Amino acid sequence: MANIDAKEYKPQGSTAKSRLSWLWSEYSVIIAFVIIFIASSIMNPRFLDMNNQLNILMQVSIIGIIAMGMTVVMLSGGIDLSVGSVLALAGVISVLALNASGSILVGVFTALLVGSFAGFLNGLMVAKGRIASFIATLGMMAGARSIALYIADGGSVSGEVTGFTAIANSDFWIFDVPVLIFIAMTALVFILMHKTRFGRYVYALGSNEKAALLSAIRVDRIKIGVYTLIGTLVGVAAVIETSRLNSISSSSSGAQYELDAIAAVIIGGTRMTGGRGKIIGTLFGVLILGILNNMMNLMNVSPHLQGFVKGLIIIIAVVFQKRE
Amino acid sequence: MDRQPFLMMQNMEKSFNGVPVLKNVTLEVEKGEIHALLGENGAGKSTLMNLLGGVHQPDGGTIHINGQEVKMANPRVSQEHGISFIHQELNMVSDLRVYENMFLGSELRNRMGFLKVEEMCQKTYEVMAKLGVDIDPKEYVRNLATSYKQLIEISKALLHNSTLIIMDEPTTSLAEHEVNRLFELMRNLKKSGVSIIYISHKLKEIKTVCDRFTVLRDGERVKTGAIEEEDIETITRLMVGKSISQDRFIHEHQFGPVSLEVVNLTSSGLFRNIHFALRQGEVLGFTGLSGDGRTELFESLFGYRKKYSGEVRIHSKSVKIDHPRKAVKAGIGLVPKDRKENAIIKDLSVIHNMSLSSMGHFEKSGFIQDRMERKKFQKYKEMLNIKVHNPRITIDKLSGGNQQKVIIAKWLEVGADILIFDNPTQGIDVGAKQEIYHEIAELAKLGKSVIILSSEAPEVLRICHNINVMYQGEITARFSGDEATEEEIMNYATGSKREAAKIG
Numbered sequence: 001m002a003n004i005d006a007k008e009y010k011p012q013g014s015t016a017k018s019r020l021s022w023l024w025s026e027y028s029v030i031i032a033f034v035i036i037f038i039a040s041s042i043m044n045p046r047f048l049d050m051n052n053q054l055n056i057l058m059q060v061s062i063i064g065i066i067a068m069g070m071t072v073v074m075l076s077g078g079i080d081l082s083v084g085s086v087l088a089l090a091g092v093i094s095v096l097a098l099n100a101s102g103s104i105l106v107g108v109f110t111a112l113l114v115g116s117f118a119g120f121l122n123g124l125m126v127a128k129g130r131i132a133s134f135i136a137t138l139g140m141m142a143g144a145r146s147i148a149l150y151i152a153d154g155g156s157v158s159g160e161v162t163g164f165t166a167i168a169n170s171d172f173w174i175f176d177v178p179v180l181i182f183i184a185m186t187a188l189v190f191i192l193m194h195k196t197r198f199g200r201y202v203y204a205l206g207s208n209e210k211a212a213l214l215s216a217i218r219v220d221r222i223k224i225g226v227y228t229l230i231g232t233l234v235g236v237a238a239v240i241e242t243s244r245l246n247s248i249s250s251s252s253s254g255a256q257y258e259l260d261a262i263a264a265v266i267i268g269g270t271r272m273t274g275g276r277g278k279i280i281g282t283l284f285g286v287l288i289l290g291i292l293n294n295m296m297n298l299m300n301v302s303p304h305l306q307g308f309v310k311g312l313i314i315i316i317a318v319v320f321q322k323r324e
Numbered sequence: 325m326d327r328q329p330f331l332m333m334q335n336m337e338k339s340f341n342g343v344p345v346l347k348n349v350t351l352e353v354e355k356g357e358i359h360a361l362l363g364e365n366g367a368g369k370s371t372l373m374n375l376l377g378g379v380h381q382p383d384g385g386t387i388h389i390n391g392q393e394v395k396m397a398n399p400r401v402s403q404e405h406g407i408s409f410i411h412q413e414l415n416m417v418s419d420l421r422v423y424e425n426m427f428l429g430s431e432l433r434n435r436m437g438f439l440k441v442e443e444m445c446q447k448t449y450e451v452m453a454k455l456g457v458d459i460d461p462k463e464y465v466r467n468l469a470t471s472y473k474q475l476i477e478i479s480k481a482l483l484h485n486s487t488l489i490i491m492d493e494p495t496t497s498l499a500e501h502e503v504n505r506l507f508e509l510m511r512n513l514k515k516s517g518v519s520i521i522y523i524s525h526k527l528k529e530i531k532t533v534c535d536r537f538t539v540l541r542d543g544e545r546v547k548t549g550a551i552e553e554e555d556i557e558t559i560t561r562l563m564v565g566k567s568i569s570q571d572r573f574i575h576e577h578q579f580g581p582v583s584l585e586v587v588n589l590t591s592s593g594l595f596r597n598i599h600f601a602l603r604q605g606e607v608l609g610f611t612g613l614s615g616d617g618r619t620e621l622f623e624s625l626f627g628y629r630k631k632y633s634g635e636v637r638i639h640s641k642s643v644k645i646d647h648p649r650k651a652v653k654a655g656i657g658l659v660p661k662d663r664k665e666n667a668i669i670k671d672l673s674v675i676h677n678m679s680l681s682s683m684g685h686f687e688k689s690g691f692i693q694d695r696m697e698r699k700k701f702q703k704y705k706e707m708l709n710i711k712v713h714n715p716r717i718t719i720d721k722l723s724g725g726n727q728q729k730v731i732i733a734k735w736l737e738v739g740a741d742i743l744i745f746d747n748p749t750q751g752i753d754v755g756a757k758q759e760i761y762h763e764i765a766e767l768a769k770l771g772k773s774v775i776i777l778s779s780e781a782p783e784v785l786r787i788c789h790n791i792n793v794m795y796q797g798e799i800t801a802r803f804s805g806d807e808a809t810e811e812e813i814m815n816y817a818t819g820s821k822r823e824a825a826k827i828g
Contacts (some may be wrong), residue, residue, distance in 0.1 A: 195691045197683035207671040214660055215681045216652040275671040
């Protein structure tokens, strides 16, 4: 029987080469991050400046929070295109609630509520209505944006409560508060995905939905939970976005955020069809995107060309990732 | 050498990641011969065939066809040498029509480059007719039953005028009469000079249709010989390296009270008027041909299908099960058929597959305790003899038998007291099969109620106390396990005999 055992046991540390390829397949995004980080510090001395580093973190925090939710959705085998629109809608409604009530707490809770409710609707459409997530959230993307435009009459709404801007514009030790919120949300999603049964079920469902159902998992509830989770995270992002400039634009806020979030998840190595991927991967995917944006600004690349570079990086990232 | 065999693979060597899979294996196949390639899963059969099919390259050894040395650099080269490989997994494009699948990659075109549809349909029809299959060549493959897909795959090989056909477990999804037709066709092919390498776990089939056999074990050739000179027991012994008894696993003992009672269960188009009762400690078998509705019946009972009428009583309490979750609450577990599609979560580790349906057992204040999972898995690993070094690897890296054991462990952990096994030994080698039978017998001894669904009559005969035979959605006969014979079961399964009066 020793031979049967030997067949299943594939030694991985036997040669330097196989160890290297294992390292690459498991942590390619981290290696890519290190390479890009080193390259950036050589190309531009200002890159390593502490303020610049913190600035990068600040700039990625909103997309980062959304990307965490997007990772969960994509692990479950779905996608959420509505995040940008829902962010604008949650922002607009929360500012109105803030101004009407004069309470920052009410404003924040309104944003979370609107976000999670939109997510819940997405989940309902996907789980109970059996609509493909791409279609369901495409509908939500158009619908949420339209309602935001209608409420704000196509323009921006601004906060009239002092202290609201403090949420996104104060700092704690050396970190801006949005960065801390980003880190906290990352930790939260990480724990949720790796230490609770919800996370286990999401992986199972994304990998093999029928087997998950036959394993007595309430697949529908998990799906609704997944979309509600990303909706809530979008609500959190909406609070930061609104608070940063004390206003939100119904037409342009959140535009294309879904693309950046999905890009970060893909660069982070999560499989498009679900079931495989890591929260840590997305974290580094977000950071890679942040560094690229930052470097292009530092090196005065035309803003019109920045999208091209980003697109190129996404495609290269996917090409280099290990295929099955 | 004055007389060369048609195919000669000599001293084949192959290693994966430094682990030798084939050690100096030689295989000779004569022209017009059906040659059985036997061995347990992992013995090296597939690897050897993949070398022949050009999928992998050998580390050593030579391949001769008709006395000429050939290098199978890729599958295309292999095809050009007249070799067709019918894989166990069907490679069909469901959204294309039958004839489009048949000619995929080698479409017939006229001078303008347009497809010659009618000619392709005609040829498809002719080949199918040889197999006795009557399908419209323009039918979409997605509308066909699995057994037809298998037959299309076989027809495809015939179409290419192959001189050597490799068949890897071709009968797994075929009904008995289709199998017979396939065998007839294989004999015809043989007469016309085509050689066939036949891979199967079903020794009985091999006995009926093959001329010679080669047994591999742990990557080495154990024996090549004429099939009629050996009996099944000897061949089995060669395969597993020890003797395997064909005796019944189940011995009569006292049954407990009725645990599951099904009254008049009906689902239109799938099954109707199903009555049966299951007692504690009983192993109840359901067998029949494909399309008899038994899988659908128990998927309904488990809550995977919701549209059915009738009553289900568990411990004499009427229950309405419309989600697997409710079935589990009621104490029912299901080890489904088609493990890859229905049972294993291939991206989860072995441990996580084991704990998936009973996460509550491994939590403390809402958080999963890895250590508790690991410890529990260790217990099942020893209990069920699951062979895995590192249980953190994903489950798809295990052999079929070990995967199945993990799925069984999953349901044991849930603590279900009614266990349904659908085709429990599908794609599992002989040794692991015995272990799974043994485990099922043990479960019954512990007082669990067990239901076995199987298309193989010998299987239910060996492990069931009582046997139900189904035909077109109805239970047509009921036997006690020690009275039933394979012939009797076949009579009812094919619908040639009915005993409806006795059922009630």
